[in-house]
Amino acid sequence: MTEYRIETDSMGDRQIPANAYYGIQTLRAMENFPISGHQPLPTYIEACVLIKKATATANRELDCIPADISEAIIAAADEILAGQLRDQFVVDIYQAGAGTSHHMNVNEVLANRALERLGEEKGSYHKVSPNDHVNYGQSTNDVIPTAIRIAALLALHRQFFPALEASIATLNRKAEEFQDVVKSGRTHMQDAVPVRLGEDFRAWAVILNDHLRRIRYASEDLHILGLGGSASGTGLNTHPRYRFRCAELLGEYIGQPLKSAPHLMAAMQSLSPFVAVSGSLRNLAQDLVKISHDLRLMDSGPKTGLKEIQLPPVQPGSSIMPGKYNPVMAEMTSMVCFQVMGLDQAIALCAQAGQLELNVMMPLVAYDLIHSIEILGNTLEALNRRCLAGISANRDRCLAYAEGSLALVTALNPHIGYLNAAAVAKESLNTGKSLRELVLEKELMSEAKLAEVLDLEKMSQLPPSLEELP
Incomplete structure (x- = not known):
């Protein structure tokens, strides 16, 4: 039989599975939002826990919470950052506005693990409270937009930027390899004057490098944090030095130069930094679609198409036609890019939907922005490794088209x-x-x-x- 513990909130008592690290507010959210089955992305969980580690450290240093409680919260955070208890973050991505449900899920898991470390029973919040200790000096309203910034920076610098840079390098290498290959240019899908196959690849490298520059520029605003604004940007219930120390600690954790926003209310109300990054990703996605379609056209055939290049065959292409190979990596790239474009539209709609001192649409922005960065980064890595790096030129076919x-x-x-x-x-x-x-x-x-x-x-x-x- 399942064993339970009883937890109490302002709405009454509820039974919580005894082995669960989440608590009553998480349970209510699970009941209220059985929407998609999609749970928070690991990078987003990591960002939220990093914030809780930084806030517990700052509040201990500033004598705002007892040292033993702070140390237990920090130790619990480190366990989660190391990969433990990830199954305890269970709130659907479509949830209460602003992200209160997910935020309390994080607070409860950390509180209950801290209680265990202090020799207490889970749910005995008189010793370590999700609200009074883990969440001291914080609000969903400043934690969640900060978490989106941290998670986006993690995703960009860990995987996305390296993957994009590697793809650019591969295209430049192919440009050198194919520099002596003359082919027919085509405009309006009709014959045009000759071009070098190498310059086609170099043009793509330049295009992607320009996108890299734009995305880096757009991501600069992610370094400005509204953490410390508390409920509405006034910093109520926080130590005057708290927000600056938190920004310093988080910068150390993720290896990025972070600083507290000059106006905390502005940082809380506007989602424009996320729109800027998402828009720059959409812009990249649009050119990636064009490049992936070009690759498919140039590889079309093998007998009845252009077949100017050969994309590496990576899997059989048909369940009925033997010996058929399809440009699957380029096809996958286009589909991912279409998804990114759609997610960008959702982010734009969320950003204009705020009212007064808060934009409550942040949970969707959190998922869509981080998801966009991660699937585009994964796509670039796979496309580069399993397609771009192995492309060869059909030199005779290229020359014949050029001469004809x-x-x-x-x-x-x-x-x-x-x-x-x-x-x-x-x-x-x-x-x-x-x-x-x-x-x-x-x-x-x-x-x-x-x-x-x-x-x-x-x-x-x-x-x-x-x-x-x-």
């Missing part, structure tokens, strides 16, 4: 005129004769001059930079 492109006629414009060039292109398409053959046949240019003008290597070179000009 009607768009080569563009180089003839300055020498035979636009109308003559258009007539030659039309006749080439109708008769199957090459551009070179028709120009010589019509005596529009000498053979030597034509060879010089239709030099694919020269045509596909990028223009020099200002520094390279004489």
Whole structure:
């Protein structure tokens, strides 16, 4: 039989499973919000517990809570940070506004584990209280927006930025490898003037590097914390030095320069830092979709498509067609990016839905923003390792398309005129004769001059930079 303990809150008594580290407020939230089955992300739990560790440390140093209680809370926090008790964070991500339910879940788990460490029974909150000790000087209203900032920074710096930087490096390596491969350019999905395959890859590297710069810039505002604002930004029930010490401690924990916001009410009310980061992720996702679609087109075939490149085959592509391989890593990338775009829209809607001294839509922002960072980081890592790094060029196919492109006629414009060039292109398409053959046949240019003008290597070179000009 399940054993229970009795806990009491302002609404009455309830039975709590005796082995549970959560308490009565968590139980009520579990009953109220059986919505999705999705529970808080591990990075978000970590951020919340780091905050509780910092606040317990600061409050001990400032003589706001007894040292033995503070030390027990800190020890409990360290256990959770090491991976213990993670199954005790059980509140659905769709929950009470502002995140009070999840916040109290964190407070109760820490209080009950601290009680055990002090030789007390779980639920005997006279010794260690979730509200009076673990939550001393805090409110959901300043803890949760701080936790979103901390979790987002953890996710960005641990995995996302390294994955994006590695993808950029791989694209630059491929640019060098394919620099001598000339292929047909295509605009409007039609033949265009020749380009270098290497420059396609270099262009993608530049695009991603620009996104890296934008996301880093957008993430700077995450370093400004509203912790210490308490319920409405006034700092009620906090020590004057508390917020500054908490920012210092949290910065040490995550290895980032953090500081207390100059205006705590502003930090509590506006979710604009999260919108900025989410928007920069959406912007990246849009270009990643374009790149993943380009990869699929360039790999299309193998007999009836472009097949200018070969993406690494990583799994069989069909349950019925033997020997078929699909561009699955590029396909997965697009789907993840579509999800990120949708999550960004939800975050934008949440951000404009605040009233007066608080925006209560933070639980959804917390999940969607951290989830976006983590799935994009995982996607970039997988795409780089299992796709980009192993791409090879079909050099003969690329050259054949480049030489057969009607768009080569563009180089003839300055020498035979636009109308003559258009007539030659039309006749080439109708008769199957090459551009070179028709120009010589019509005596529009000498053979030597034509060879010089239709030099694919020269045509596909990028223009020099200002520094390279004489």
